[in-house]
Amino acid sequence: MQFMLLFSRQGKLRLQKWYVPLSDKEKKKITRELVQTVLARKPKMCSFLEWRDLKIVYKRYASLYFCCAIEDQDNELITLEIIHRYVELLDKYFGSVCELDIIFNFEKAYFILDEFLLGGEAQETSKKNVLKAIEQADLLQEVRLGGGLFFLGFNSFH
Amino acid sequence: RMPAPIRLRELIRTIRTARTQAEEREMIQKECAAIRSSFREEDNTYRCRNVAKLLYMHMLGYPAHFGQLECLKLIASQKFTDKRIGYLGAMLLLDERQDVHLLMTNCIKNDLNHSTQYVQGLALCTLGCMGSAEMCRDLAGEVEKLLKTSNSYLRKKAALCAVHVIRKVPELMEMFLPATKNLLSEKNHGVLHTSVVLITEMCERSPDMLTHFRKLVPQLVRILKNLIMSGYSPEHDVSGISDPFLQVRILRLLRILGKGDDDSSEAMNDILAQVATNTETSKNVGNAILYETVLTIMDIKSESGLRVLAINILGRFLLNNDKNIRYVALTSLLKTVQTDHNAVQRHRSTIVDCLKDLDVRAMELSFALVNGNNIRGMMKELLYFLDSCDPEFKADCASGVFLAAEKFAPSKRWHIDTIMRVLTTAGSYVRDDCVPNLIQLITNSSEMHAYTVQRLYKALLDDISQQPLVQVSSWCMGEYGDLLLSGQCEEEEPIQVSEDEVLDVLEGVLISNLSSPVTRGYALTAIMKLSTRFSSVNRIKRVVSIYGSSIDVELQQRAVEYNALFKKYDHMRAALLERMPVMEKTAANGPTEIVQTNGEAEPSVLDVKHVPSAPQPSVQANDLLDLLSGNDMVPVIPTTVPTKPASAGGELLDLLGDLSLTVSISQPPFLLDGISSQPLFNDAAAGIPPMTAYNKNGLKIDFTFERSNSNPNVAVITIHASNSTEADMTDFVFQAAVPKTFQLQLLSPSSNVVPALNKGTITQVVKVLNPQKQQLRMRIKLTYNHRGSSVQDLAEVNNFPTQSWQ
Numbered sequence: 023m024q025f026m027l028l029f030s031r032q033g034k035l036r037l038q039k040w041y042v043p044l045s046d047k048e049k050k051k052i053t054r055e056l057v058q059t060v061l062a063r064k065p066k067m068c069s070f071l072e073w074r075d076l077k078i079v080y081k082r083y084a085s086l087y088f089c090c091a092i093e094d095q096d097n098e099l100i101t102l103e104i105i106h107r108y109v110e111l112l113d114k115y116f117g118s119v120c121e122l123d124i125i126f127n128f129e130k131a132y133f134i135l136d137e138f139l140l141g142g143e144a145q146e147t148s149k150k151n152v153l154k155a156i157e158q159a160d161l162l163q164e165v166r167l168g169g170g171l172f173f174l175g176f177n178s179f180h
Numbered sequence: 181r182m183p184a185p186i187r188l189r190e191l192i193r194t195i196r197t198a199r200t201q202a203e204e205r206e207m208i209q210k211e212c213a214a215i216r217s218s219f220r221e222e223d224n225t226y227r228c229r230n231v232a233k234l235l236y237m238h239m240l241g242y243p244a245h246f247g248q249l250e251c252l253k254l255i256a257s258q259k260f261t262d263k264r265i266g267y268l269g270a271m272l273l274l275d276e277r278q279d280v281h282l283l284m285t286n287c288i289k290n291d292l293n294h295s296t297q298y299v300q301g302l303a304l305c306t307l308g309c310m311g312s313a314e315m316c317r318d319l320a321g322e323v324e325k326l327l328k329t330s331n332s333y334l335r336k337k338a339a340l341c342a343v344h345v346i347r348k349v350p351e352l353m354e355m356f357l358p359a360t361k362n363l364l365s366e367k368n369h370g371v372l373h374t375s376v377v378l379i380t381e382m383c384e385r386s387p388d389m390l391t392h393f394r395k396l397v398p399q400l401v402r403i404l405k406n407l408i409m410s411g412y413s414p415e416h417d418v419s420g421i422s423d424p425f426l427q428v429r430i431l432r433l434l435r436i437l438g439k440g441d442d443d444s445s446e447a448m449n450d451i452l453a454q455v456a457t458n459t460e461t462s463k464n465v466g467n468a469i470l471y472e473t474v475l476t477i478m479d480i481k482s483e484s485g486l487r488v489l490a491i492n493i494l495g496r497f498l499l500n501n502d503k504n505i506r507y508v509a510l511t512s513l514l515k516t517v518q519t520d521h522n523a524v525q526r527h528r529s530t531i532v533d534c535l536k537d538l539d540v541r542a543m544e545l546s547f548a549l550v551n552g553n554n555i556r557g558m559m560k561e562l563l564y565f566l567d568s569c570d571p572e573f574k575a576d577c578a579s580g581v582f583l584a585a586e587k588f589a590p591s592k593r594w595h596i597d598t599i600m601r602v603l604t605t606a607g608s609y610v611r612d613d614c615v616p617n618l619i620q621l622i623t624n625s626s627e628m629h630a631y632t633v634q635r636l637y638k639a640l641l642d643d644i645s646q647q648p649l650v651q652v653s654s655w656c657m658g659e660y661g662d663l664l665l666s667g668q669c670e671e672e673e674p675i676q677v678s679e680d681e682v683l684d685v686l687e688g689v690l691i692s693n694l695s696s697p698v699t700r701g702y703a704l705t706a707i708m709k710l711s712t713r714f715s716s717v718n719r720i721k722r723v724v725s726i727y728g729s730s731i732d733v734e735l736q737q738r739a740v741e742y743n744a745l746f747k748k749y750d751h752m753r754a755a756l757l758e759r760m761p762v763m764e765k766t767a768a769n770g771p772t773e774i775v776q777t778n779g780e781a782e783p784s785v786l787d788v789k790h791v792p793s794a795p796q797p798s799v800q801a802n803d804l805l806d807l808l809s810g811n812d813m814v815p816v817i818p819t820t821v822p823t824k825p826a827s828a829g830g831e832l833l834d835l836l837g838d839l840s841l842t843v844s845i846s847q848p849p850f851l852l853d854g855i856s857s858q859p860l861f862n863d864a865a866a867g868i869p870p871m872t873a874y875n876k877n878g879l880k881i882d883f884t885f886e887r888s889n890s891n892p893n894v895a896v897i898t899i900h901a902s903n904s905t906e907a908d909m910t911d912f913v914f915q916a917a918v919p920k921t922f923q924l925q926l927l928s929p930s931s932n933v934v935p936a937l938n939k940g941t942i943t944q945v946v947k948v949l950n951p952q953k954q955q956l957r958m959r960i961k962l963t964y965n966h967r968g969s970s971v972q973d974l975a976e977v978n979n980f981p982t983q984s985w986q
């Protein structure tokens with residue numbers, strides 16, 4: 023996968039994950055063009071389209087479009103499953119996820135994505151394991167690393 | 181001290197209340213200013229919050245580069261929250277073009293060795309997502325270490341990170357090889373999946389690696405088998421299928437390993453058959469696996485039964501309600517239609533059904549499957565497609581229809597009808613280069629001329645907006661306008677039309693705003709041609725003279741030349757504007773010189789078949805003497821194609837011996853000079869001017885030239901014999917002889933009657949091989965019957981243009 027974009031039906035970007043190095047300007051251009059292209063698609067059209075030298079796989083979930091750019095040798099149908107798995111993860115994490123969850127907790131959406139995909143490929147195929155890792159990582163947010171909350175009081179004496 | 185910066189969610193809420201873009205911008209600017217001050221204060225507590233807010237604003241499209249260094253500071257922090265946001269910020273705001281990203285390297289290195297696996301995970305993720313080549317080089321060792329850890333959480337991430345490192349710095353691939361040794365023995369699916377991805381990457385990049393990893397085929401087959409056979413595994417189940425992601429990746433790796441290798445292909449044959457037959461097809465996930473399986477079967481050396489199985493799966497896909505499935509089926513079938521043509525043919529009707537979806541892939545496939553047996557039925561469907569498809573595809577479809585029709589037309593009538601159908605319904609989408617091809621086709625279907633011109637005329641009455649249609653119609657009307665008037669039409673009810681009506685239509689095209697400059701050129705030339713077919717010469721003269729002052733330079737030039745044809749060169753007019761001969765299509769496919777962009781007039785039509793030379797006296801005494809000797813002339817035997825009288829060698833010896841010579845050296849007349857257009861058809865090649873070789877007693881023989889495509893030493897000459905007397909010349913035979921250093925080949929002539937009053941020509945192709953590039957000279961002998969007596973004449977031809985032999 024080269025990149026994944028999440029955007030609303032009004033074309034507002036909600037998440038952008040790039041797995042190829044591009045300048046900010048290029049990213050903006052691609053985003054603009056692709057959003058326009060996908061939003062122009064009629065409902066009865068299929069989920070795949072050829073764009074530049076890439077294959078675009080997109081699917082709409084409620085008010086959000088999930089859009090991935092894959093390479094020629096990648097499997098479009100399994101990419102749809104990847105998208106679906108990501109949505110399931112978000113759904114489990116947020117409890118009946120909706121667009122607002124992703125707007126207000128965009129950083130969490132990224133964290134979940136980064137536990138599921140790495141470098142554009144799936145790193146974990148078990149839903150349970152991804153969610154467990156996120157859960158554990160979230161717990162770490164309370165803790166100071168390296169010293170441990172446990173020792174903090176003792177150190178501050180000196 | 182400044183108040184605490186507002187929280188992220190509060191900022192999001194506030195910004196969302198903005199009612200206009202301007203209002204939003206104002207809020208953003210205000211907040212950015214606050215964040216900047218906060219950064220300046222080097223406030224550790226709120227750095228994380230501020231960067232997070234910055235990332236939100238960045239997503240809205242606002243600049244956030246001033247936060248880059250802050251991300252680095254967050255990454256270096258000991259708080260996990262800081263690191264999380266810091267790394268996220270790095271991935272969003274930093275890119276490898278900026279030097280600042282290198283400052284991350286040390287942090288990442290430390291974090292790769294952190295005691296907490298989630299921190300290590302962050303580092304691996306960031307490196308694997310956006311690490312530059314330098315970073316990868318610095319940190320490859322750390323990644324390799326982690327690839328060997330027993331911690332599966334880290335191992336799986338390290339594998340994908342290694343993939344990224346290899347993509348960035350391919351030379352480092354070798355160092356990861358040892359670590360791959362027992363990757364596939366892992367039970368953990370995450371590790372298995374990422375390992376397969378890593379091995380795939382290595383195999384794709386290095387043939388040596390590929391050979392090395394082939395030994396894994398049995399193991400991969402086993403893993404795949406377990407996935408299929410094992411019972412329900414809740415952790416990896418997707419709609420009853422166990423870990424489809426892993427299955428697909430294994431199938432893909434098997435494809436790479438089996439390609440071109442008999443043993444590997446055989447080893448995977450059974451499992452592929454098993455997957456192909458046992459996978460549940462009711463949902464997308466099963467079809468995803470089947471799809472990958474089909475791709476693998478088609479790529480490796482599978483037995484034919486398996487290949488048929490694969491194509492049948494694709495055939496079933498075509499019947500699926502899910503259009504995504506139909507899409508991948510069509511894409512795959514397109515790839516296999518050349519190699520497994522017969523198998524794909526069996527699914528033709530299903531494919532044709534997909535034309536109703538207006539999918540262009542179905543169109544491409546359909547064209548690939550058209551043959552002589554199915555052409556009628558297929559064409560119906562393809563024409564429907566042409567009518568209904570997206571304009572983007574109409575040009576390709578039209579071209580495809582023409583090509584298929586040309587190859588498989590069951591009859592000429594059908595062929596012409598099909599062309600007409602396309603021109604009238606999709607005429608404006610037809611490619612410009614189709615026009616000359618169509619004209620050529622029409623010309624060569626001589627028995628259909630009357631029918632064709634009638635239909636084209638009627639089409640123009642309805643609509644003159646579609647340029648390709650108008651161009652073809654104009655050309656035909658100019659060429660066959662006499663047939664239109666004659667009321668002879670076998671194929672359908674002949675129409676009654678007068679000369680004026682025909683000229684009205686052509687003039688209408690000339691005047692219309694809808695006509696492109698190129699089209700106007702066609703129309704003007706057509707009108708001009710009718711001056712030898714119609715009697716309304718005065719009207720035509722009037723039109724032509726009007727355009728002599730046209731603003732359009734191209735039209736003006738033509739008009740001026742045509743005017744000259746009426747005045748000074750009227751004696752040539754009939755010959756010049758004669759019926760076009762049947763055209764030979766060369767390997768170069770003829771009129772590819774025509775380049776038309778945006779309707780700009782690259783003059784595309786010039787029907788001047790041959791230009792007579794204005795005879796001028798010459799003073800070339802030496803040449804004359806050479807020729808008179810005759811000794812260096814070599815007799816030539818024309819190639820025999822039955823029906824024509826072949827000249828035996830004996831007769832040709834008559835050519836040797838003294839001749840009375842009239843030498844004329846051709847000066848290209850202004851007519852040729854003035855014409856800047858490129859030749860349209862094969863009878864006037866790029867640059868070599870035509871010439872008159874003989875003109876006596878009403879018999880005129882013109883030569884036109886082409887270079888042979890295959891041999892630059894061969895000049896291809898087409899002779900055109902015409903007869904201006906009132907009686908036909910029958911039993912006409914043309915013979916030629918050339919000096920010894922040349923070789924000559926005569927192909928069979930188009931007929932042996934030169935009709936009276938320039939009503940037609942005999943054409944014959946003469947090929948001259950001139951390896952020594954000597955000046956071309958020829959002696960010709962003409963025999964024919966005229967007005968009851970037999971005529972014979974000999975002549976020298978010396979006025980060959982230099983380009984024909986140099």
